[in-house]
Amino acid sequence: MITNVQEATAEETREWLENDYFMAMKFDPLVLFVVIPAVIQIVVMAFMLISMYVNGIFFG
Numbered sequence: 001m002i003t004n005v006q007e008a009t010a011e012e013t014r015e016w017l018e019n020d021y022f023m024a025m026k027f028d029p030l031v032l033f034v035v036i037p038a039v040i041q042i043v044v045m046a047f048m049l050i051s052m053y054v055n056g057i058f059f060g
Helices: 010-019 029-059
Strands: none
């Protein structure tokens, strides 16, 4: 595997820091790392309870 690494200029580095989504913090970390996983967890838990209830009806 051949990799050609090129050193970035100061201007390229500054542009990357300003335009990169995560480096520029163009998001709310609370929403990205707390709210969205919590909503997913609640939805999955609800589906689990519903499937247990349906299984109880058919097999109980």
